[in-house]
Amino acid sequence: MPSLAQSLTALLVSEHAALLRRTTRIVGSLTAAEDVVQRLWLKVQQIEDAAVRNPRAYLFRLASNLAIDHRRAEAARQRIQARAETYLWGPIGAASAEASVIDRQALARVLDALEVLPDPGRTMFRLNRFEDKRIVDIAALYGVSTTTVENHLRRVLAQLRIARETS
Structure with a gap:
């Protein structure tokens, strides 16, 4: 069966x-x-x-x-x-006019802060973030260690974070 x-x-x-x-x-x-x-x-x-x-x-x-x-x-x-x-x-197109203004103001503060940062940190940051240069290449360009470049980038990021959050 x-x-x-x-x-x-x-x-x-x-x-x-x-x-x-x-x-x-x-x-x-x-x-x-x-x-x-x-x-x-x-x-x-x-x-x-x-x-x-x-x-x-x-x-x-x-x-x-x-x-x-x-x-x-x-x-x-x-x-x-x-x-x-x-x-x-986020929902597409849901950003309010107020949020857009706040974001633009924060971006302006960050860009202004970047302009007044001391070199070589400012230049290292621009090379790394805007020109996609690797940390190793930046270190070779400046004749310093990668740790030194990383420390400069860390300080720049901390200062930019403060500028962004300051209203």
């Missing part, structure tokens, strides 16, 4: 087109429905023998449940992705 898994697998093969139609209606896409039917096949392989009065109805109920789970998971994934994009990038 064939096991339940074997008979459900045979039924799945014979009802494949009907299962695809059912799951496509639920998930809204043939590609996603094919994934659901594939997961159904895997699930059927793991079913242990049990008393099932109507194997066809049981198989279609499993398919529907997997399709609903897929739809819910996809909706949750889209919500999470939208939230993550909002946190990362």
Whole structure:
């Protein structure tokens, strides 16, 4: 006597087109429905023998449940992705005029502070941040160690941070 898994697998093969139609209606896409039917096949392989009065109805109920789970998971994934994009990038065009003015003022303070910083820190910072020069190359240019360049950059960044935060 064939096991339940074997008979459900045979039924799945014979009802494949009907299962695809059912799951496509639920998930809204043939590609996603094919994934659901594939997961159904895997699930059927793991079913242990049990008393099932109507194997066809049981198989279609499993398919529907997997399709609903897929739809819910996809909706949750889209919500999470939208939230993550909002946190990362913020709503596009949502910056208020006041926030834009505050940001421009902070940028002006930072640029003014950069102009009055003593050399060689100011020049090292410009080379590193604006001209993409590596710290090793800047150290060779000035004839100093990379640690010295890093210390200059650290001091410049600290002074610029203070200038940015001062209102």
